Every structure is written in C-alpha cells, then in structure tokens.
Amino acid sequence: MNNFLAINPLDLPSVTLLEKHKLPQLPAIYFAIAESGEILYIGRSINIANRWLRHHRYSELKEIGNVRIAWLSCSDESLLPQIEEAMIKHFLPCLNNTLVKQSKTKVDKPYVDKLIKIIRQARGSISQRAFGKLLGVSPTAVQLWEKGESIPDTRNLAQIAERAGYTMEELLHYLGLKQTSETSDVNQIIKQIKVMPLSEVAKIAQATAARFADVAESSSNEAKAS
Numbered sequence: 443m444n445n446f447l448a449i450n451p452l453d454l455p456s457v458t459l460l461e462k463h464k465l466p467q468l469p470a471i472y473f474a475i476a477e478s479g480e481i482l483y484i485g486r487s488i489n490i491a492n493r494w495l496r497h498h499r500y501s502e503l504k505e506i507g508n509v510r511i512a513w514l515s516c517s518d519e520s521l522l523p524q525i526e527e528a529m530i531k532h533f534l535p536c537l538n539n540t541l542v543k544q545s546k547t548k549v550d551k552p553y554v555d556k557l558i559k560i561i562r563q564a565r566g567s568i569s570q571r572a573f574g575k576l577l578g579v580s581p582t583a584v585q586l587w588e589k590g591e592s593i594p595d596t597r598n599l600a601q602i603a604e605r606a607g608y609t610m611e612e613l614l615h616y617l618g619l620k621q622t623s624e625t626s627d628v629n630q631i632i633k634q635i636k637v638m639p640l641s642e643v644a645k646i647a648q649a650t651a652a653r654f655a656d657v658a659e660s661s662s663n664e665a666k667a668s
Contacts, residue, residue: 456512536582
C-alpha cells in the first residue's frame with residue numbers, strides 16, 4: 443500500500459475533463475486535478491470510462507475549469523477500496539467528503555449563512571489548514587465551506603457541531619431545520635458510523651448527507667409556502 447502512496451498523480455496518464463470519452467475501460471483509481479496541480483477529487487471504479495459517462499462531480503469540475511482526469515490502473519479490483527481510502531487520507535482532496543455543489547454561486551439554502559457562522563465558531567482562532575487537519579480534510583475544503591460554496595458532509599458536520607458546543611440535534615434546530623424523524627435518523631446513523639468498519643463509512647455518510655439535504659429542502663419549501 444505504501445508503494446501506491448509514493449506515486450505522484452501528476453505523473454500518471456491523463457486526459458482533460460472535456461476528453462473524458464477517451465478514458466480507458468479498466469479498473470482504476472482516478473484523480474481530478476486542477477490546473478495548479480491540486481488534487482480536487484479521488485475516486486475508484488472497475489471501469490473508469492463508464493464511470494465518467496455521467497459523473498456526479500462533472501458539472502462542478504467543469505465550472506472550476508482546466509481540470510484533468512488522471513488514473514492509476516489496478517489489475518486486482520478487490521484492492522480498489524483500500525487504495526482509494528489510503529489515497530484520500532494521504533492527499534486530502536478538497537471535494538471528497540463534501541456535498542455536490544449545485545450552483546455557480548453560493549449554495550442557495552436558507553441555512554447556509556448560519557452554517558458558515560457555526561463553522562467559523564468551531565474553527566476559532568486556528569488556521570483553516572490546522573482546522574482541516576483536525577477534521578481530516580484539506581484547507582481548501584474548509585475555505586469552500588466558509589464561503590458557502592460547498593457544504594460539509596454529515597460526518598464533518600457532527601465534528602463541527604461538537605467543536606462549536608452543539609449536539610447534532612441542536613445544530614439542526616439552530617439552522618432552522620425541523621426536528622422530525624429524519625433528524626433522529628441522522629443521529630442514529632452518526633452513532634452507527636462510530637462502530638462501523640471504515641469500508642462502510644463512506645456508504646453511510648453519503649446516505650446520511652442525502653437525507654440531510656432532503657430535510658433542508660423540505661424546510662425551505664415550507665418556509666416559502668408560509
């Protein structure tokens with residue numbers, strides 16, 4: 443595994459984002475790389491050509507501009523999850539562990555300004571780099587959160603809430619989200635995450651993030667109707 447971490451993604455074969463149709467049909471770890479050389483996103487697929495036919499980050503990466511997709515082929519598909527997890531921990535790509543950005547400007551959610559305030563409260567006087575290291579994300583991810591251009595996933599929200607002196611339930615209440623059965627589901631999933639194998643955490647976090655978004659959308663719609 444350490445041999446993989448010694449690889450420089452900038453030295454791997456790559457295509458531009460607009461040339462994604464040229465990606466090979468093979469199992470691989472893929473890297474979305476900014477023009478500056480920053481690793482923006484890391485993922486895995488047993489067929490990266492098919493994966494990028496409709497990738498959930500495509501529009502977001504296209505908006506950034508001049509992004510390349512590099513890949514590290516892996517003949518043993520069973521190793522892909524372990525390699526991906528190790529690569530994410532090593533490179534801390536800014537878009538991993540964040541919800542997909544839905545617009546070209548600030549995320550249009552009624553709770554974003556309050557969330558930004560909570561994130562800054564949780565960070566306190568330490569730098570964005572130091573705060574990101576505590577949470578296991580890149581400083582760029584923290585910067586995007588504090589600009590309202592992306593939203594932390596549920597795992598990071600739980601950490602932010604704790605550092606700001608809130609329970610997850612109190613945080614949702616402060617953000618103006620209704621305390622419904624969905625809120626209880628979020629708390630239950632967070633408890634499960636603490637005892638689950640690392641290989642399952644990503645699946646749970648993604649499902650929880652989707653539920654959080656559903657709760658927020660419902661609250662926003664009710665506010666507009668009132």
